[in-house]
Amino acid sequence: xxxxxxxxxxxxxxxxxxxxxGSDDGRPVLLRGGRVIDPASGVDRVADVLLVDGxxxxxxxxxxxxxxxxxxxxxxxxxxxxxxxxxxxxREPGGEHKxxxxxxxxxxxxxxxxxxxxMPNTDPPIDDPAAVGFxxxxxxxxxxxxxxxxxxxxxxxxxxxxxEVGEMVDAGAVGITDDGRPVSDAGLMRxxxxxxxTFDIPVAAHCEVLSLSRGGSMNEGVVSTRLGxxxxxxxxxxxxxxxxxxxAQHTGARLHIQHVSTCDGVHMxxxxxxxxxxxxxxxxxxxxxxxxxxxxxxxxxxxMNPPLRSERDREGVRGGLADGTLDTLATDHAPHHYDEKExxxxxxxxxxxxxxxxxxxxxxxxxxxGEIDLRTLIERMSxxxxxxxxxxxxxxxxxxxxxxxxxxPALEWTxxxxxxxxxxxxxxxxxxxxxxxxxxxxxxxxxxxxxxx
Amino acid sequence: MTAPRFGLGKDLIGLETLxxxxxxxxxxTAEPFKEISERAIxxxxxxxxxxxxxxxFEASTRTRVSFEFAEKRLSADTVNIASxxxxxxxxxxxxxxxxxxxAMRIDMVVIRHGSSGxxxxxxxRIPSNVVNAGDGRHEHPTQGLLDMLTIRDRLGKLDGxxxxxxxxxxxxxxxxxxxxxxxxMGAEVAVCGPRTLLPNGIEELGVRVFPRxxxxxxxxxxxxxxRLQLERMxxxxxxxxxxxxxxxxxxxxxxxxxxxxxxxxxxGPMNRGVEIDSDVADGPHSVILNQxxxxxxxxxxxLFLLAGGEPERAEAAKxxx
Numbered sequence: 001x002x003x004x005x006x007x008x009x010x011x012x013x014x015x016x017x018x019x020x021x022g023s024d025d026g027r028p029v030l031l032r033g034g035r036v037i038d039p040a041s042g043v044d045r046v047a048d049v050l051l052v053d054g055x056x057x058x059x060x061x062x063x064x065x066x067x068x069x070x071x072x073x074x075x076x077x078x079x080x081x082x083x084x085x086x087x088x089x090x091r092e093p094g095g096e097h098k099x100x101x102x103x104x105x106x107x108x109x110x111x112x113x114x115x116x117x118x119m120p121n122t123d124p125p126i127d128d129p130a131a132v133g134f135x136x137x138x139x140x141x142x143x144x145x146x147x148x149x150x151x152x153x154x155x156x157x158x159x160x161x162x163x164e165v166g167e168m169v170d171a172g173a174v175g176i177t178d179d180g181r182p183v184s185d186a187g188l189m190r191x192x193x194x195x196x197x198t199f200d201i202p203v204a205a206h207c208e209v210l211s212l213s214r215g216g217s218m219n220e221g222v223v224s225t226r227l228g229x230x231x232x233x234x235x236x237x238x239x240x241x242x243x244x245x246x247x248a249q250h251t252g253a254r255l256h257i258q259h260v261s262t263c264d265g266v267h268m269x270x271x272x273x274x275x276x277x278x279x280x281x282x283x284x285x286x287x288x289x290x291x292x293x294x295x296x297x298x299x300x301x302x303x304m305n306p307p308l309r310s311e312r313d314r315e316g317v318r319g320g321l322a323d324g325t326l327d328t329l330a331t332d333h334a335p336h337h338y339d340e341k342e343x344x345x346x347x348x349x350x351x352x353x354x355x356x357x358x359x360x361x362x363x364x365x366x367x368x369x370g371e372i373d374l375r376t377l378i379e380r381m382s383x384x385x386x387x388x389x390x391x392x393x394x395x396x397x398x399x400x401x402x403x404x405x406x407x408x409p410a411l412e413w414t415x416x417x418x419x420x421x422x423x424x425x426x427x428x429x430x431x432x433x434x435x436x437x438x439x440x441x442x443x444x445x446x447x448x449x450x451x452x453x
Numbered sequence: 454m455t456a457p458r459f460g461l462g463k464d465l466i467g468l469e470t471l472x473x474x475x476x477x478x479x480x481x482t483a484e485p486f487k488e489i490s491e492r493a494i495x496x497x498x499x500x501x502x503x504x505x506x507x508x509x510f511e512a513s514t515r516t517r518v519s520f521e522f523a524e525k526r527l528s529a530d531t532v533n534i535a536s537x538x539x540x541x542x543x544x545x546x547x548x549x550x551x552x553x554x555x556a557m558r559i560d561m562v563v564i565r566h567g568s569s570g571x572x573x574x575x576x577x578r579i580p581s582n583v584v585n586a587g588d589g590r591h592e593h594p595t596q597g598l599l600d601m602l603t604i605r606d607r608l609g610k611l612d613g614x615x616x617x618x619x620x621x622x623x624x625x626x627x628x629x630x631x632x633x634x635x636x637x638m639g640a641e642v643a644v645c646g647p648r649t650l651l652p653n654g655i656e657e658l659g660v661r662v663f664p665r666x667x668x669x670x671x672x673x674x675x676x677x678x679x680r681l682q683l684e685r686m687x688x689x690x691x692x693x694x695x696x697x698x699x700x701x702x703x704x705x706x707x708x709x710x711x712x713x714x715x716x717x718x719x720x721g722p723m724n725r726g727v728e729i730d731s732d733v734a735d736g737p738h739s740v741i742l743n744q745x746x747x748x749x750x751x752x753x754x755x756l757f758l759l760a761g762g763e764p765e766r767a768e769a770a771k772x773x774x
Contacts, residue, residue: 228591298570
């Protein structure tokens with residue numbers, strides 16, 4: 001089928017707009033006069049960006065560009081590498097009432113993301129090369145963001161035996177994970193890390209000791225005590241982070257820790273990195289912005305796993321993102337139908353959507369408030385995640401894919417869930433007034449979304 | 454005498470959000486209603502023409518019957534809906550039930566549900582008054598109120614009274630309603646039990662913790678002894694019922710060493726020989742059956758007040774005005 005294509009090649013295949021049905025005429029694109037921020041190449045200055053044949057041709061001042069170029073005025077705007085989200089749930093196959101690969105891709109590009117990694121906990125799970133091929137093909141068919149499948153670690157995500165990882169990689173999988181169903185068996189996790197090392201792909205870990213979190217619906221603390229909701233203690237996450245870091249050290253494999261929510265988790269990852277462990281890690285917008293107080297009133301749109309934690313944890317995660325211990329922002333975009341969230345708190349499923357709010361939230365709540373600078377944010381949303389998953393993305397270097405996110409850092413807007421491109425509206429940020437957002441998203445030198453359209 | 458206008462709001466979801474005046478108002482309103490249950494003809498026309506649905510998603514005898522008596526003695530028309538273990542998920546049932554109730558224009562709903570927050574969920578979706586008859590591990594406000602009424606009856610006050618809640622606080626909605634209500638009324642509150650059954654951060658609710666029952670007995674004026682559910686042992690929270698009784702059980706031997714008489718409450722149903730010994734349950738300091746009697750009066754008061762009654766009118770209302 002697609003065997004023989006390495007990950008890089010598959011990435012190009014997914015991105016090369018030339019082969020994409022319904023793509024534009026392939027005219028060169030000249031992005032004129034924006035503030036170009038490309039952390040991977042150290043660029044941060046007002047410049048022009050020229051995209052030719054789906055790739056970055058040049059970043060410089062005063063580029064003339066070929067006569068047939070489409071010229072886009074970027075004065076007053078930020079021109080960034082296309083944003084990358086390595087943690088999204090597109091729900092297809094099996095959960096099409098929540099999201100499809102097409103609707104999720106539309107949500108991605110509306111939020112400024114040009115590349116997303118689709119988690120395998122669908123129904124059935126993405127645990128064989130045919131399923132991986134399906135996700136990749138549907139991503140291409142949608143023709144919006146680049147959709148990279150992530151395969152399951154274990155067959156049926158049952159936590160018992162390894163999937164055919166090599167074949168999944170050849171079919172386009174960029175990593176493996178049993179996200180949502182942590183690998184409880186330490187021996188299996190060790191094998192997964194060792195086997196994945198063969199293919200130099202990361203093993204992405206949802207760190208949770210189930211016997212410590214079982215029955216819990218929110219962070220264990222004074223708020224859960226007050227609400228009478230069973231809690232998920234920090235140690236349920238921390239104990240598994242510790243285990244997986246030690247396994248990564250032992251195996252020499254690449255470990256990617258998903259959605260870190262605890263202060264001590266960040267601390268352990270920092271120590272592991274200092275010790276040379278090959279680990280990367282994520283922070284989500286919600287763990288960076290909210291605490292478990294947001295659950296008060298039994299708000300199911302503030303229910304996710306790992307749960308919103310304490311103020312101390314939020315500060316720890318912020319510190320981790322700022323100093324690079326957490327390499328990447330990731331949304332953990334987890335759409336659910338409103339019927340499923342419209343339940344008593346403990347009966348509602350975990351997860352919130354994030355693709356269409358992440359950038360605006362980060363600009364408003366972290367950058368504008370001086371927690372991190374714009375350049376760092378863009379690094380954590382482009383080069384950082386691309387590096388974690390070995391993706392050909394996240395930079396505007398000459399020859400890189402022509403994926404660009406154009407950001408208006410001053411645009412004021414209000415989060416209106418009913419206007420989401422996603423099929424789901426489960427966000428705790430509805431009604432928030434934000435400043436800054438993506439206004440145009442370009443994939444393979446083709447505008448796939450703009451605010452005016 | 455002109456009392457300040459008494460507002461309980463649309464619903465009674467929990468005691469956490471009630472003021473001392475509101476709680477006092479409910480307890481004071483319950484006093485005159487007690488007498489109705491002592492009459493030969495136990496009925497007053499206070500809620501005549503009102504329709505009340507008792508919506509019980511969890512098995513309950515005592516609370517449901519108590520509410521039903523309260524409603525009938527106030528002349529309301531009542532319907533009982535028991536829905537346990539339906540094939541539809543609980544939440545879907547709840548949303549649809551709410552819409553159906555709304556469509557039938559009922560006046561009040563009394564809800565018991567296994568999920569914390571379920572009563573509030575319903576209250577936010579229907580215009581009828583909603584009374585929480587117990588939601589998950591969150592609150593059971595009428596139980597908290599009847600406990601307070603019973604203590605006040607015997608000790609003449611709540612302010613400064615030392616109440617220790619003994620047992621499975623982690624899973625107990627009764628414990629939470631007691632903690633909020635009693636602390637709001639100026640009582641000192643403690644909890645006692647194995648650490649596996651005390652929630653993380655319980656001290657932050659303003660209660661002290663006694664690891665051992667002997668210390669609690671040394672300190673307390675009142676013990677409110679919680680039921681130890683058998684499934685807690687199965688889930689490993691306590692190693693055995695035998696050990697629980699030996700270490701935490703309220704026995705007459707232990708009570709005899711108390712520096713003062715201790716009032717014994719239990720929300721029922723009791724596991725005799727586990728959390729409480731029979732001679733204590735049936736002994737002179739037990740007010741367990743008074744709690745049951747007071748339960749009807751407190752629930753009458755709550756229904757009366759939610760229907761728009763005012764505390765100072767309760768005496769007149771029971772005469773049929």
